[in-house]
Amino acid sequence: MKILVLVVVVLMGSAVQAQTVSETLIRNATVLTVTRGTLTNTDVLIRNGKIAAVGKNLNASANARVIDATGKFVMPGIIDCHSHSMLDATNEGTLAVTSMVRTQDVLDPTDGNLYRALAGGVTTLNLLHGSANPIGGLNSVVKLKYGRPASEFLFPGAMPGIKFALGENVKRSSTPNQPGVTRRYPNTRMGVEEVIRDAFTRARDYKRAWDEYRAASAKDKNVIPPRRDLQLEPLVEILEGRRYVHAHCYIVSEILMLINLADEFGFKIKTFQHVLEGYKVAKEIAAHGAGASIFADSWGYKIEAYDAIPYAAAIMTRAGVVVSMNSDSDERARRLNIEAAKAMHWGDLTEEQALKTITLNPAIQLGIQERVGSIEVGKDADVAIWNGHPFSVYSRVETTFIDGTVFFDRQQDLARRSERAKERATLEQADPNKPPARGQSPATPRRRPPTHEGGEIEQEEERP
Amino acid sequence: MKILLTICLICVPVLAQQIGNPTSQQGVTPPRGVFAIRNARIVTVSGADIENGTVVIRDGKIEAVGTNVNVPAGAQSIDGRGLSVYPGMIDAGTNMGLVEVPQGANGTVDTAEVGDLNPNAKAITAVNPHSAHIAVTRVEGITNTLTAPTGGLISGQAALINLIGTAPKEMAVVPQFALVINYPRIGGGGGGFGGFQQPVNLSDTLANNERQLEQIRKMLRDAEAYGRALDAYAKDKTLPRPDRNVVLEPLVPYVRGQQPVIFRADREAEIRGALKFAEEMKLKPIILGGNDAWKVATLLKEKNVPVILTGLFSLPPREDDAYDALYENPSRLQQAGVRFCISTGDAGAEVRNLPQYAGMAAAFGLSKADALKAVTLYPAQILNVSDRLGAIEAGKMANLVVTDGDLLEIRTRIRYLFIDGRPVVLSSRHTELNDAFKNRK
Amino acid sequence: MPKVHPRRIVALFCTVALAAVCAVRETHAQRTAVETYAITNARIVTVSGPIIDRGTVVIRNGLIAAAGANVSPPPDARVIDGSGLTVYPGLIDSYTNLAVPEPSPGPSPAGGGGGGFFLAQQQRPATGGPNSTQPAGLQPEVMVEDVIRPSGTEIESSRSIGITTALTAPRSGVWMGQSALINLAGDTPQQMIVRSPVAMHVSFTPLRGGYPGSLMGVFSALRQMMLDAQRYRESMQIYERNPRGLRRPEVDRSLAALVPVVAGQMPVVMLANTEREISRALDLAAEFKLRLIIAGGRESDRVADRLKQQNVPVLLSLNLPRRTTAAMPEADPETMRVLRSRVEAQQTAGKLAKAGVRFAFQSGSLANISDLMLNASRVIENGLSSADAVRAFTIWPAEILGVSNQLGSIEAGKIANLTVTRGDLFDRNRTVAHVFIDGRPVDLRPPTDRQGDRPGGRPSLSGPWSLNVKLGPEEKTAALTLQQEGERVTGSIAGSLGAGEISNASMTADEVRFTVSLQIEGQTKEATFTGTLSGNEIRGSVTVVGAAPGTFTATRVRPN
8 A cells, every 4th residue: 555645734823733643654664663673674553642563564544644764764752851941940949948849830832942852853851840959849751742732741640750959050069159148058068968868857757747647637536737748748759659859960979978868768769860970880870770861971061070971871871770861951952862872982882772771761760661762562652753873963853753643744844934934924014013113122132152061051040 | 113113002002991090191192103004995085085095194294195005114004994084073163172171160261361352362372282171072083173262352362273282382283373253242141140231132232242343443453553563663673663562463464364363153143244344354254153154145155254163053043943944054055155164162072072063964955075074174274274184185184083984973983093193092081981980890 | 830939949049059169170089069960962881781872871979870861860960961972881900000009129139149040030029918927929918908099190091091990909929919999089098999808819920039939939839828728727617616635726817818719719810921821820720729810811812711611710911012122134033922922912802702701801011001992992903892892891890800789880879980982982083081980070181101111111210310329438429311212221420430421221120220430549440330210219239340349329300
């Protein structure tokens, strides 16, 4: 059935009007399954948002959309384990413990950088609170359904998580003392530990108080309940193993500090983020069972990053740590395929091991590996079609699917450009958009700082 | 002697692998010698590839290239079967060697001098040959960088360096290549912490920019007059002797158009402004940055002004820009006939990723051959050193990279490296830390 | 004519003459001896029924006594000939800060601070409640009825375009406090207040200088306080039932003020304009079963389904976005997002009406209140029916704000607030002939066009100022002259600190900045002034290159 059906999408507005086609057949591609090797001349059948079949010469129903992917590559959608995209606020930096704040309250689904990430093959993000506080806010795991309302982005069944941060950003090392202003505690790595220890101690007491109240009120209605404390409840969840901890850290002393503290309180760190010296203590990280979500090769931008080496992924992987490559940047998120390839260049990981760093491994780190992270029958149809091997610098994404729906297609993007130009011309003629005869001066356009500052760029909170 | 050299050649890499002082190789200048890379694929860049060829290196230069070359007696032989030889890559838009750790270690930051007008700040003076960034970068096949100061209006003078040497003089290929001017920016503050005053509206910004241009203009005119006074005195000693002026003196060759002036400019209005200013002041401009260069391609071609593109890995500047606007920049310039090269634009740590920037340009319209040129021949031409660098031809400096595959691809490995005809040990701070920790039990 | 005793005639004549003599000029809403009015031969838009082409409205004792085609003016009424005039119910502006005094400026925070969370924050309200457990900005117990002041140019401006009643709310805070519905006439707050409190008000703008300093923190702070209020109610009930054996819960006026909110009795007005802001407000309201009202609502049509389903009305701002900047070649083109948003904002009301979502108009801090009707006519051109537009200014806000038995239509027994126009209400050439509030005509002055094009309608900086600079132990005075056009500020100084032009000057909101070279101890030093404008004074700090920082005060030489 070699009928090539092209669905022409009528587009309105800035987003690609996602095509809701219930069945798509991708034919004759090289399929990087991640878990079952690389399959050549293979078809992938997508039905009702799931991967329905993977194999040679598959049949599809008559109204399926068929894509001829001869010479092309299909891989799972990339999962970025450290992002601050689509957030109207990144940090609640006023207090050292802000576990009550939630990224989910500030999602901005209209962030244009989401589209740019889709164009780089990314389908899922872990949206984290910034690194201003030892204990930060709650995360959100999202699928990049650009064009839909924020509620549709939330990844169903993803394990809830929280952000911790250690080191220079938390100590505000780069911020000079201001006269008359007391520096926020903690100012040293010693204090960072104490803040976390104190918070978990209070959380334990809080849990006990509620357990006691429940027991007491079963017998006697004349008891006043303890105060519900939104700051402590997520910490109780951590103690009970119901919330993942993603901890930003760099150097050996703080990595081991947090492992010891977690062991002391009886919980596990799910991932260390950045953890650029993690290669020095790979065995301790592996023994604890934590994953590592790192930069492929960023280094040297601050003192705590000076010992970072690009071999870290290989060293930690061989020690048994689940390693993912992340972006922590709207810019780098567009080319995580290149970042993963670096794991082959530095340290000789195999192609499959390197592929896992942007697919299955981050899925495991976020608790979503049952649904995404590889191309297997039954998993969500979050896949991308590339015009070459994703690890080649010469490759780019042709189409990105999430739950079987196209959210990026290069040909559609190109075709839309002249329409957008026309739409702009029309809009600029509308009455409210005409410049007044005597108007104010426009604002100076914002200039982006160069992207090579590496690592954690503290993001300003911006209002539209 | 030959045997000793051979032993040294074998021992040095071995020694480097041992766990020792992590900075053992930084700043060490290996001696020149005579080498022959045989039976390799030679990607000359300036001409056709030579399958199964030989390159002979002697006294720092490429002595011969071809299928049938005469290998001198006593030359160290490198078996190039299955390997490729490329010219070393050149990044024309860096601050390499001027900064070690930008955040939190101000003692290691030497990029920007105080004040707005610093033509006499010479990058070559402050380049640190022992910076960890140097070895980390060259082992990935980048053999040369243009290192420029930053800050102010006239930042200083940029230096073209080899990434090898114990002293800055040993590194210098062209110690004072270009004057560097930050064309007054239209884009407002890059954010960050601490509120220094920024004009909020565009009229004020433009008025401010005009004032800044006037400052530059005045200094350039002063320098031009100073130069004439010096010349006049040289011819006629009866005239009053002009006092030497260390600030104006370095400007003289630039205001006479004898050497190029690099303008940092990204937006269309900035690029146009820079071109206009250069024409007015009779300077030889090069644009550094060039994010909007594709919008100004016609003018750039007309004025024959080259562009060092640094924004390949930047987000498009405007919300409504096409997602690949910056990826496609090189391809559009190529089509319009504008001279350009590709740079990381980075201070140091990221420069080793230059091949990926070129690769991205090739993913979005530039041919693979042109992408390779964009990091070899084109920067050499723009930096006026194409007689020495940027291609594999007899007579040029022996800056060569030997790989097991396509130089721009990530999975390719560098096998051998020569800078100035010297064999460079492929170790760096990173390889040494790797060796120290990879087997920790 | 019946036979009347002569003495009675004389008495009647004297009374009438006396009344005529005492008939007071129509200034403000002073008590006149005559409390009865009749507007005759007018077109009457009752809103509650069909339009009456020619009829009479009778006002007595502050209330509408009668309205209809067959109503005759009573003998004691002052008659106003309504030929060519149209009588509407007094217009209601459903969200303002009218009569709420502006705060005196607090100290501006030093520098930009670190941490990257300094943008888009509000100064904490200066007036907090006494003895509160919460910091200013998180005090729901603040009530606007405690602070409103009658009269003022803003009130007069609103009245003169036909607004008789306004919801007025506190100006700032996260929990901003409780609003009141006021008539725009009266000599005392008590005379103005129609209903108080009306609703609790929430804004999602983080506070400066403390928690919550980010939008995330705002949601968490709101959530935590509502949980605390629920517990407060429960604790108080348990304790009241039987205090024996229990530690007494502490009295907390902030939480007490929230109890009616979490009980669903007092509505909550939340400021939200974009689709996501409105969605977040809806989510929060659903979480705590709040009676939500959205204020702003620019993109509310995109979530019309949810608004309908959760029964949430919208106080729709008529501060329609328009381009204010001149064209400049060096400027970036405006974003598609903004261009679309401006066009679509005009269509929101029509779409809400079609979707069956309840809404009312508000002025939304329009700098120029007379644009209110102009914008209403734009909205009508873009899909809203004229009749619905009238309703959105009258009966719909009355219903939403709980006063539909008192205001919003011309029916006997309702408060006599009337707007009488020459020409249709939304006609661009119409004029306001009369405004009645509480049954009394009010003085109509033309709306004061606030000078220039200033953000937020602040007074202009233009003019001479006396600048007093304190650097270390020394104080120096200089003459400062400023010219302001929009956000653009220029000027110069002269005097003991040297003479020169200022540069890099700007004014945003009430913050003023400029740079100038000063002569200090025989040297030229560049100084940057940053201060806050309040009335006729600018106060702030000055940083000097090469010297210690100081403070300054600038006072207008001839106050406005």
